Amino acid sequence: MRYLVTGGAGYIGSHIVLALLDAGHEVEIIDNLSTGHRKAVPSAARLHEVDLRDGAALASIFGAHQWDGVFHLAALSIVGESMRDPLHYLEHNFTSSLNLIRSCTQHGVRKMVFSSTAALFGGPDRHGAITEDAAIIPGSAYGESKFFIERTLHWADQVHGLRSACLRYFNAAGADPDGRAGEDHKPETHLIPLALDAMLHRRPALQIFGTDYETPDGTCIRDYTHVSDIAAAHICVLDVLDQRSVAYNLGTGTGHSNLDVLKSIARVSGRDVPWHAAERRAGDPSGLVADATSFTRDTGWTPRYAAIDQIIATALAWRARHPDGYGDAARQIDAASVMRR
Ligand SMILES: NC(=O)c1ccc[n+]([C@@H]2O[C@H](COP(=O)([O-])OP(=O)(O)OC[C@H]3O[C@@H](n4cnc5c(N)ncnc54)[C@H](O)[C@@H]3O)[C@@H](O)[C@H]2O)c1
Known part of the structure; x- marks a missing residue:
């Protein structure tokens, strides 16, 4: 299979790229390297150094091949920064995702896995693990931008048949157990x-x-979840997308x-x-803390x-x-x- 990974030079994206390559897939990456790293890209994956807001560049990448799916990680993702300049966060994350989703619908892509977040669940303190039924009350502009994108994906499925899995990660942590990739955020906030x-x-x-x-x-x-387990979850969820679009909370519980x-x-x-x-x-x-019961039931995923x-x-x-x-x-x-x- 041939997959595109946006944000594939970033922390979680680079681990997903490794998991896809390990599974024998072809991988290309779209990343503007604003927070990602050229050295995080394995030689077997092609990097397009492109900003998702550049529609012409996306058209050329999408037109070059038939893509079996897109993993969409590229985003601005620092909660505090999003509260200092909320309009910038909303604009950046939404317009870049809208461009990407539009490209998928125009080029017949059938599956997208989207990096959503526990930041959907802000608001009052919660007790116990959080299920998908919990009220979505983003506590930041960052969380709100992710909710906009979840809703856009809903309509892209309804109208264009783009199936999507919104994976709401909690706290990604750790590094590739074989030492091939790891976490390098500047500034580091984790x-x-x-x-x-x-x-x-x-x-x-x-x-x-x-x-x-x-x-x-x-x-x-x-809820600290190993980044390689998060990467594996992205591959597990592809089969569910043969049936329907989904949104899951993803963590260890x-x-x-x-x-x-x-x-x-x-x-x-x-x-x-x-x-x-x-x-x-x-x-x-x-x-x-995530209640990942639904995800485990539907995909068989468990954290290693x-x-x-x-x-x-x-x-x-x-x-x-x-x-x-x-x-x-x-x-x-x-x-x-x-x-x-
Ligand atoms: N790290 C976590 O614990 C965590 C938790 C929940 C959700 N997430 C989500 O997972 C995703 C990846 O997080 P991460 O920690 O790997 O972040 P990261 O900053 O390491 O990776 C993001 C990548 O996207 C690229 N990028 C950003 N804007 C872009 C644009 N407009 N065009 C092209 N490339 C662009 C960056 O250069 C970077 O390589 C994000 O969407 C984030 O919101 C992360």
Whole structure:
């Protein structure tokens, strides 16, 4: 099969590209490299360095082949940034997705898998794992932009027969277990790479935002899902699209508090993470955990790397080999010196 991956030079996209290539598919990538990395693109995949808002460039890529499906990851995705400039986020994510969806309908593409998000479920604090029936109340312009796109995909199916799977990931984490790809966001906003860098003394002590939530240890709880498990889920869902369009919450169903993550890093590395308490951030829910029962039932997917220590071990191995991400592979840290196992 021949697939297009938008955002395939980014963190999650690069792992999906690897999963597709491992499964024997042909892969081409559309990425403007605004937050992605040329070095994250394997030699077996072709990169089109193109912005999705460039309609003419899309027409040429879509016209060149018959595509069996599109995986759509390209987006601006930093929640806080989206609240500083909400109109920019809404415009960028919506117009780039609209261009892509229109290209799919014009060129007879039948399947799209779309990167949606737990940020659809903002609003009041929720207790327990979140099912697909939960009310959608985006707590940010970023989450709202993803909801716009889910609704656009609904109409693209109704009118044009473009089947779509909206996969609402919770917190992607970890790195390719074979060390071929990993996380490199600049600026980094995710807890695990920030905590690893604090542990490695590559940045100051980690700030934990809020220690007075109504959770067992007072810190926020999130569902960390291994990025390679998220990648595998994208391939599992393709068969469901032969029948109908779907939207699923995707996660392990287990929540870990910020302090649980720091304890896991200490277990895996043998070193403590220096941290200090900071004020709560506006709009951070105390808990976000996915109920992925529907997804597992319909696709047979289960996470291979569900244990938090496995996730941390792969993230640490990547960080130790690539201290500056894709920018500098030369200055490696001796992984054995920071990994207990
Ligand atoms: N990382 C997470 O935990 C998480 C959680 C939920 C949802 N998501 C969603 O998953 C997707 C991937 O997230 P990520 O963490 O890999 O982000 P990322 O920033 O690493 O990857 C996004 C990629 O899209 C590219 N891109 C952005 N705008 C583009 C445009 N207009 N045209 C072409 N390319 C463009 C960037 O260069 C980058 O390579 C995003 O849609 C994000 O909203 C991520």
